């Protein structure tokens with residue numbers, strides 16, 4: 001299916017289709033709700049495009065298959081939901097340490113533990129601050145609609161290849177399950193992708209023009225490990241400079257600024273409309289990359305003279321809240337609305353909280 | 360003057376870090392020679408473990424990948440699915456394969472993954488300093504079984520070759536030992552056969568190699584070979600366990 005007509009699609013399926021259109025030909029996964037429509041779509045579609053779908057014995061195995069395929073030079077992805085991402089975290093650290101590109105989707109569900117199968121945003125820390133061990137980062141995209149998710153997939157693969165890093169799409173289960181009209185028109189942003197001369201594909205001692213490939217994250221001498229880390233940190237810095245994506249909605253001259261990502265940001269927009277009816281001017285800062293975090297944009301929107309305070313809204317106990325507070329640096333009051341687990345705040349609750357802040 | 364023996368070019372010139380008399384060095388040579396003799400060095404990919412063989416990518420003169428502890432068969436699966444023409448093998452110890460990596464090895468065999476596994480059973484965790492492995496013999500003393508392995512407390516040693524032979528997807532499974540020149544010759548044949556099984560596209564192949572760890576067994580290399588013969592071989596019988 002490569003037509004570009006608008007069609008109604010479930011988020012998970014649309015993301016899977018976008019990945020195939022972005023040239024992904026290998027998918028390794030393990031069933032978990034609410035992301036099963038991704039592997040199911042891949043199982044049906046990959047064989048039709050000469051690709052490979054393989055159901056692994058666990059998320060641990062799946063991410064290690066991704067590691068192998070990425071090391072062999074393939075465009076490869078996996079997807080899961082919260083508990084499965086915890087299992088993948090060791091592997092993600094190895095992918096990062098071995099400087100391999102890959103794409104990972106997390107359709108977040110409620111936690112901790114087995115939690116619920118409803119939407120949540122409880123994995124923000126895990127996605128943006130580590131999850132696995134060591135000083136590594138992933139670029140993390142947080143779409144707030146099915147169309148945006150689709151548009152970010154090609155970008156995600158290209159960014160992974162450009163910087164040789166794992167890239168994650170951090171979506172809540174609502175995005176995955178929701179049906180919305182989507183178009184597959186977005187083409188690559190025209191990045192010139194580096195050739196994968198480092199891939200392990202078989203090496204001829206006499207004829208190969210490249211060095212022998214060693215895909216590895218072991219640097220036993222501390223100077224060598226330092227070199228790897230310096231290389232990674234330099235790359236992360238460049239990413240922070242070049243790859244931030246953020247939506248500023250109605251922020252100019254606003255009295256209050258809402259901060260939210262994913263589905264919650266859409267509810268915030270409804271709250272903004274309700275507030276406008278009451279004559280309160282409210283804006284929204286919506287990070288599209290939650291790492292690299294739009295620290296400057298968040299700061300500038302909230303530090304404006306007109307702003308009385310900011311309200312961070314999440315389906316969590318307040319995780320992105322910490323990054324917002326760092327960005328605002330005490331210049332304005334920052335409040336929080338949200339619950340851990342799977343309870344999605346309503347537009348009315350958000351409005352009431354804004355009114356309360358005004359008192 | 361006629362050359363009767365020369366180092367295979369499938370091993371690099373790097374000096375191996377293994378302890379004197381350790382079987383790992385022998386098995387590296389056998390694997391490299393088999394790859395060389397089959398003429399597949401230019402398409403071979405080594406997936407090396409976490410364990411004493413963690414630096415094996417320095418020694419095998421072929422494209423290599425380092426896997427997380429126990430995950431080599433999953434990594435090898437990823438490689439093989441991308442490039443089916445590659446000859447992909449994992450090289451794993453008994454902590455790596457028979458403990459933390461049991462799911463990965465069982466399911467690689469179960470899928471009939473066309474890869475080869477060289478499994479070094481030395482009845483102990485070498486790299487971490489001689490702790491008990493699932494393959495440690497009953498009564499054997501290690502740093503975490505200081506009174507000898509107690510079957511009531513932590514079970515009996517696991518026989519990987521026999522277990523994997525029961526799996527439909529496995530095509531060639533043999534147990535060998537590197538305790539004597541005769542057994543080393545047999546080990547080489549088995550390793551070659553395992554690669555041939557992969558090249559023929561028949562399915563999963565594994566060679567379990569009974570090896571020694573003089574350092575953590577607290578023995579001289581010669582004593583360790585004798586201990587292997589007298590204690591390991593009776594519990595882990597040598598031979599072909601499956602061939603299709």
Ligand SMILES: Cc1ncc(C[n+]2csc(CCOP(=O)(O)OP(=O)(O)O)c2C)c(N)n1
Pocket residue numbers: 409410411412428451452453454455456479481483484485486487492
């Ligand atoms: C996830 C994880 N757990 C534990 C370790 C520590 N560790 C390193 S090697 C090893 C066991 C090695 O023993 P074995 O596989 O038998 O190989 P040998 O050293 O005997 O060749 C362990 C437990 C690790 N690196 N990663």
Ligand code: SF4
Pocket residue numbers: 376377378380381382383411481485486571572573574575
């Ligand atoms: S510790 Fe044991 S297994 Fe490891 S290199 Fe030394 S002798 Fe070999």
